[in-house]
Amino acid sequence: MTEPAPRLTPLAEALPSSVPFVAPEMTERETGNKFLARLGANESSFGPSPMVKQAIEDACKDIFKYPDPQSFDLKTALSDLHAVPPENIVVGEGIDGLLANLCRLLIGPDDVAVTSLGAYPTFNFHVAGFGGKLETVPYVNDHEDPDALIAKARETNAKLIYIANPDNPMGTHHSADVMQRMIDNIPEGCLLILDEAYIELAPNNTAPPLDVTNKNVIRFRTFSKAYGMAGARIGYGITHSALIKSFDKIRNHFGVSVISQRAALAATLDQTYLSKIQTAVAKGRDRITQIAEQNDLKTIPSATNFVAIDCGADGDFARRVLTSLTELGIFVRMPFVAPQDRCIRISVGIPEDIEIFATALPTALKIARD
């Protein structure tokens, strides 16, 4: 056998082999127990529009064909929905895939990206993956802090700022006015990633107007949350056409499956179903809040399809609650960083799933307190 081994780049050699999230299937295989309710990944167990299922069945006959690398039909529908030209839209393998490509375009060794401490770890994974340096600012009152993010970016000559509005993992949000002020204050030569994965579930007037003449903002949207299609791995970005074109320099052009493109098209066209989900999610948030109150706990007001429940003590206590819930067959996640890690994060699922959680929570709290 030939030796030595292949020579990874110094950067690749130095990176850890890591998974940003442990999937529930991985836990199930480790423990040998199936989860009874899946409330940890902000998936929508309501599922997608019935039109999506039909679109998938219809797309089967075309699965032998390579997908359209331009996602023309989907981009046309998204263009109509958002009133922005198709040349301002890029479609990719979920926001995760788009974040990877965006980091690749902008981040080289020691380039700086700014985010909130405890925000979306997959962004951090990709920044590190291209040798970038992460600078963080803390949450303030369980909200991301736009002014501090901007100030830190200015101070560090950052190339990227990441903010999610509404936020994950806390579910809080800023108004469109606050976000517009943030956009107006982006430092020169910096790109703001405004991750709006949960925007369809937020109050009106949370998203600032889409302005595709602004070269310094990219907005990310997804079919994984309100549209109920996390398994299809498809999301999109909206930004200036120059940056959209740059994605063509590096992306896996044939990366998004035929079926996911058709499914996303059907989902986009059924905005009536989306309205129903918005109503159902609002009800689910109320029910989770009620369950928390019945257990003498408070919740963080949420603009998303999940609710952070303040377990009323420190991170160690919340982690014990989470461990107990896991043992009781409920998949839940929680924030990574103090003081947000005093909370556990419960996704809004179908009522049956939420009631399984309602039944288990008192026991989990009792075990955690003992």
Add this chain to the structure above:
Amino acid sequence: MTEPAPRLTPLAEALPSSVPFVAPEMTERETGNKFLARLGANESSFGPSPMVKQAIEDACKDIFKYPDPQSFDLKTALSDLHAVPPENIVVGEGIDGLLANLCRLLIGPDDVAVTSLGAYPTFNFHVAGFGGKLETVPYVNDHEDPDALIAKARETNAKLIYIANPDNPMGTHHSADVMQRMIDNIPEGCLLILDEAYIELAPNNTAPPLDVTNKNVIRFRTFSKAYGMAGARIGYGITHSALIKSFDKIRNHFGVSVISQRAALAATLDQTYLSKIQTAVAKGRDRITQIAEQNDLKTIPSATNFVAIDCGADGDFARRVLTSLTELGIFVRMPFVAPQDRCIRISVGIPEDIEIFATALPTALKIARD
């Protein structure tokens, strides 16, 4: 509006916005005409096993869930099929996606990769995309040249060698013995990418034995060709577990859709259907050869699901034939480089598609000759 624009890395700035392949849908949108037969991308219009359609319909209920990032069920089935442990398998968004990740792991500025002049352009796209330098050797008698590839890699201290066996775009192949000798001669510290996208359609004794103790070879397989699922974007690599683990450093862990994973699992489990396809493809190759002969043209013997027809003159002539075929509603591609570009490349599709080509070819040749 804030200016100046976001700062791409110097490498990203320098790259062209390019698409390795023009998709037939792009041509259709430009010309306003739908193709009558799609014989250009080596898709399998036979489609996948009926079990795949069933698996996709069954998977719809789980589309709200994020996919299993470990592709456990699929890797288990592939492990059984190939008699290699699951930890020696990586699943990705087609071979294209795996090539991108592999280049990212190994190729930095000015690192060298070796390939054949006129071989798979998407590999070249990704090498360039990470700042690598491509070194090429010519085809010999329409075959890739293992000895020359190895010699060039040694001479240039290459980190990567790419070879497809069977080859695309010519359809020729080397025996397992020849490939094993190539493997035995890989220079120290170099990784051989053995792209076996078409291996299921090649004669027995084309694939050398899988040896996952060898750190210097990675084998790529796909569901896009014989399995008839190009639209699902799913392929896999087989190599030493150390390199498999390295993919976890950088990949989009949740990148392969739930539906594609389930579809690939069903396809893997239906090897009876695969046998039928092998027979049907062999028949299709014979029919294309017959059509060529009826037009006084020769073909290159093929070990794939396509046949390169030698148009009997130079590249300009073959390009005129291809243009005429396109105008007659037939999607076909051809090699990029002389002297291989004397050929056009016809994918084996269902007999109806091949007969549309049979009808059009005499006209296309006449137009090209006039």
